[in-house]
Amino acid sequence: MIGVFDSGHGGLTVLDALVASFPRERFVYLGDHAAAPYGTRPGPEVLELTRAAVDVLFRRGCRLVVLACNTASAIALRGIQQEWLPATWPDNRVLGVLVPMVEAITGTPWHAVRPDWHVVPARTVGVFATLGTVASGSYPVEVAKRAPEIRVVQQACPTLAGLIEAGADRATLTAAVAVAARGLLDQMDGRAPDAVLLGCTHYPLVADLFADALPLGTEVLSQPERVAMALRAYLWRHPQYAARTGVPGAPLLLTTGDPAAVTGAATRLLRRPVEFHAWDKDLRR
Ligand code: DGL
Numbered sequence: 001m002i003g004v005f006d007s008g009h010g011g012l013t014v015l016d017a018l019v020a021s022f023p024r025e026r027f028v029y030l031g032d033h034a035a036a037p038y039g040t041r042p043g044p045e046v047l048e049l050t051r052a053a054v055d056v057l058f059r060r061g062c063r064l065v066v067l068a069c070n071t072a073s074a075i076a077l078r079g080i081q082q083e084w085l086p087a088t089w090p091d092n093r094v095l096g097v098l099v100p101m102v103e104a105i106t107g108t109p110w111h112a113v114r115p116d117w118h119v120v121p122a123r124t125v126g127v128f129a130t131l132g133t134v135a136s137g138s139y140p141v142e143v144a145k146r147a148p149e150i151r152v153v154q155q156a157c158p159t160l161a162g163l164i165e166a167g168a169d170r171a172t173l174t175a176a177v178a179v180a181a182r183g184l185l186d187q188m189d190g191r192a193p194d195a196v197l198l199g200c201t202h203y204p205l206v207a208d209l210f211a212d213a214l215p216l217g218t219e220v221l222s223q224p225e226r227v228a229m230a231l232r233a234y235l236w237r238h239p240q241y242a243a244r245t246g247v248p249g250a251p252l253l254l255t256t257g258d259p260a261a262v263t264g265a266a267t268r269l270l271r272r273p274v275e276f277h278a279w280d281k282d283l284r285r
Pocket residue numbers: 006007008010011036037038039040068069070071072130133161199200201202
């Protein structure tokens with residue numbers, strides 16, 4: 001069983017891509033709706049909440065958890081991998097959504113030592129994300145380490161994930177996305193980015209609005225797709241973390257919030273029936 005974690009139900013965009021990519025794998029998804037949004041929380045809180053959620057997924061029997069949340073990946077993943085896991089769950093693993101995107105932007109594997117001949121064409125990539133992800137600086141810092149020719153311009157969208165999660169109407173979302181796109185273009189003196197990353201799990205749900213608000217020809221990188229590709233490569237190298245039960249089944253969706261309310265909101269958002277269940281509170285330490 002593979003765990004997938006997000007602050008809310010935006011991470012279902014990533015889960016959908018994983019389920020499509022691994023039809024014989026069992027997934028359990030946990031949305032921390034009771035504590036969302038993460039994007040405006042101080043870093044230590046994001047770390048604590050993420051660690052507690054991952055712990056719950058491990059206690060349910062997952063050996064591998066994907067943080068399908070950019071904010072958690074940017075702020076909490078390093079501490080979890082370097083300190084908490086070795087001390088608490090040394091045989092388990094946690095992956096995030098940031099690494100696959102940095103690899104996609106730079107065309108360079110995360111751990112590769114950059115050879116001199118590897119010249120990355122100079123280009124500008126826009127990153128739309130939460131305040132927390134932008135403040136962490138993770139995307140520009142990690143891209144600069146691997147491909148300094150690439151300019152990363154970040155644009156925080158402090159309210160967008162909340163609006164999407166709350167099921168705001170299309171006109172409200174169109175206006176919010178237009179403000180974000182304008183903010184990015186203003187930072188670039190009106191020049192078009194070569195590509196943009198929708199660096200928050202919720203934004204793929206309004207990818208069409210981003211495409212409409214950005215200059216024609218701007219590539220919109222698909223995070224769910226890239227994360228699925230990266231997980232495929234990871235499980236090929238580390239097959240012990242694939243459950244491979246051979247028994248396909250719908251993913252189990254859990255929430256720390258009110259299951260009925262989350263079920264309604266997620267169903268409206270994804271435009272298909274989605275059923276959330278109460279998480280096992282008792283599993284939280
Ligand atoms: N899921 C979070 C992310 O991908 C955004 C939502 C939140 O602020 O909780 O960054």
